[in-house]
Amino acid sequence: AALEAARLEASPAAAAIPHHQPRLHSPGVGQPPHLGLELPPLRPVIQQRPPPDPIMMLDSTNDPTSVAGSSSSRPGSPSMPPDLGPPVAESWCCTQMKVTKFTYLWAIHNFSFCREEMGEVLKSSTFSAGPNDKLRWCLRINPKGLDEESKDYLSLYLLLVNCGSRNEVRAKFKFSLLNAKREETKAMESQRAYRFVQGKDWGFKKFIRRDFLVDEANGLLPDDRLTIHCEVSVVGETENLAGQSSAQSVRLPECRLADDLGQLLERGQHADLTLCIGGAELPAHKAVLSARSPVFQAMFQHQMEESRASRVVVEDVDEDTMREVLRYVYSGRAPRLDQMADSLLPAADKYQLDRLKVMCEESLAAALTVENVCDCLVLADLHCAAQLRQRASQFILANASRVAESPGWDQMVRRQPHLVAEAFKALAAQAAPPMGPTPKKRMKLPAS
Template sequence: MSNMNYTIRTEGQTKINTLTWTVPNFVNLLENKSTREFRTDKLETVGNVTGSRFQLKIQFLGRDNDIIEIYYLSPNPVFLKSILTICLKRFEERSIVIKEYHTVQGNKWQYLATLFKRDIASYDGRDTFLLSDGSLRLKFQFMVSNDIKVDRANVPETQLSHDFENLLSNGLFSDVTMKSAEGNEYKVHKAVLASRSVVLKAHFEHNTIECHTNIVESPLEAEVLIEVLTFIYSDKAPRVDEIPERLLAAADFYQLSRLKSLCEEALHKRLTVESAIETLQLADLHSAKILKQLTLEFIKDGQAKLITKTVGWAKVKSVDLIKTIYEYIMTDDIEADIK
C-alpha cells in the first residue's frame, strides 16, 4: 500500500501542487512479473477547491520490468511546469526531470520520466534510488498557471525581474538610501521595499526618523544587505548556497518568507552529522520550522549516536534543545510500546 502526501500552496498567479509518493518494498514490486502498473488512488480535493487532484502512475515495461515509466494525470486542462525529484538516503534529493511550462490536456495521462531497474534495484549494495527501508520516494511538483488561454510559444521571457534588478543597480528615481552596518549606501525605492517587507514598510508608515531623513540604517553587513536587496528587487538569491546561515538571519529579521524558505532548503541540502546541532540551533533561533523538523528527522534517522560525539554536541548548553531532540527521538518508540 503506497503512501501519498499532497499539499497545495499559491505563489502569486501560480498554484503549486506538491505530491510526495512513497512506494514501500519497491524491489519486491519490481520482481513481481505480473505487476505491470501501479497508481495512486483518485484523490478528491478538500476545502473550497473543487474537482479532483493530480493522479500518478508507474508502468513496468520489459520482460523483467527493466524499464519504469512515470505518468501523471491532471483533472483539468492546465498550463503547467512539472518537476520530478527522487528522494535518496540521508534526506538527499535529486531533481531528475524539469519540464518547462506547457499546456496539458485534462483527464489524459501525460508521460513524465523513465527510470531503469538497474539504477533502482542494483544488487551490489548501492540501491542508489531507494531509501534505507527499501521504499521508493518520488516528489512531484506541478506549478499551474491561472492563465492557459494565451499561447506563449512565441512570447519572449519576462523581463520584469531583470528590469527591477537594473532599477536597484542604477538607482534611477530612488527616493531613499539604505545603509549597511559598515556605512555602505544603496539607492533604493520606498514603494519596492514596502511592498516586499512589512518590516521595511513600517519605516515609512508612521512618524519615524526614516520618514524624515529618507535614510534606513540596516544592522546587516554590506555583503548580506546587497543579497537581501537583490532578492527584494528580483526575487533571486544568487548566493543562498554560499551564505545560507547569514541570509536566514536577515530573512527572518526583515520577514522575507520566500528567502527564508530558500535558506532552509540550502541548509537542509548541506546537512551532515557534524553540522546537525548547529543547524538545529540556527533553525530554532530564527523560527525556521521546516528546517527544524527536517534536522530532527535527520538526527532520528540513525544519526543520534554519531551526533553525540561531535563538537557541536559538546558545546550544547540549552537544556530545552536536548529535551526537544530526546522527545522527538523517543516519540515513536513510546507509541510502539503503548501499542
C-alpha cells in the same frame, strides 16, 4: 568489454511475458552509460558489470508498448515550397502528455534482523502522489532474493496496490540507496514507462548483491539502516490543443520587470534613501522597499527618524548580506542563495520577507549534514523557521548516534538545552514499542 545479455524476469505478481522484441538503445555521447539490450522472444536478459555494480533484472509486462517520458511536444510548421511564399494563416497543434512525478523514502531499521529465508517479502506502507490521488503504491523487497537464482541478491519491486477508477497505469520508476552521507547511490531505473494493473509489480530481481550491501566499507547500512529512495513518474492523459493565428498577429516582447528593477538598483537612479552599513552606503528607493517589506513600510509611514533623514543605519546585517537582500527585494531572485542561506535567513526574518525566508529554509534543509544540523536547528529555533526546524529534527532522529558525537551537539547542549530535550523526547517516542504496563516483579525477601 561487451555487455552480456541478462534476463528480464517477471515477479510472482506479474503476468505472462509477451512474445515481443523491444530494443533499449544506449545513450549518446556525454550521457551516463545504460544497458543497451535486445530482447529475444520469451525470457530475455539484462546483465550489468560484476559488483560493485549488481546485475539488474527487470520484470516484464503484458503490453510492451512504451510511452515517452517528455511532458509535452509541439510539432513544427511544415515548410512551404519556395515559390508559394508564406501562408496567409498558420494552424498549429500542441500535444501535451501529462506526467506526475513524486518521490518516496523507505527506511528499514535493524536491517540485519530481516528474515534470511529466500523468497521472504517485506513491504512498505502504501503511498501516493498526493492526498487526492487515488493511485496507491508500495515498495516490496526480498532481503535474500526472490528465488534460487537471486538468493545472493536483494530483490526490489514497485507494486501498484490500488489503481482507483483506471484499468491500467503506465509509469517509469527509479530506485537508489542512500549512503551514510545521505547521497544517492546504486541507482537503477526503468528505461521506459511500463504497464501496471492492480496487484502488478515491476522491479529488479537482482538489484544489489547482499555481500556488497552489508560490507561496512561501502556505507550503505549506517546504524544497520537501509534507506531506499524511489522516484515514480506516472503517465496521465494526453491533450491536444489546436488553434489558428493570423500571419499579422502581434508578437509580445518578453516581460522584463524583474530585470528592469534590478538595473534600477544597480545604477542607483532616482534613489531617495541610503542604507548605511558600516562604512558602506547603499542607495535604494522607499517606494520599492515599502511595497516589498512590511518593516520598511512601517518605518516610512510613521515619520520615524529614518524617514525624515532618508537614511537608515543597518547594524545587525553585514554589507554582503544586505546587498543580496536588496537584489531579492527588487528582482525576486537571490543568485547567491546557496552560499549565503544561513546569513540571509535572519535578515529575511527581520524584514518579514516570507518567501525569501522559506527559500533559505529549503536551501539549508537540502544541505543538512551531521556537522551542520545542530547549527541549522538552532538557527531555525531563533528565527521561527518551522519547516527547517522540522527537517533538522528528522535528520537528527535518523542519525542520532553520529550527531551526538559532533561538536555542534555539545555546543547545543550548553546553549540550547531545550532543543536537546525535545530531541530526546522525539527519539524516545520513536524507539519505544507500543506495549501495556510493565509487569510488576515480586521482590525477593531476605531470609528471616
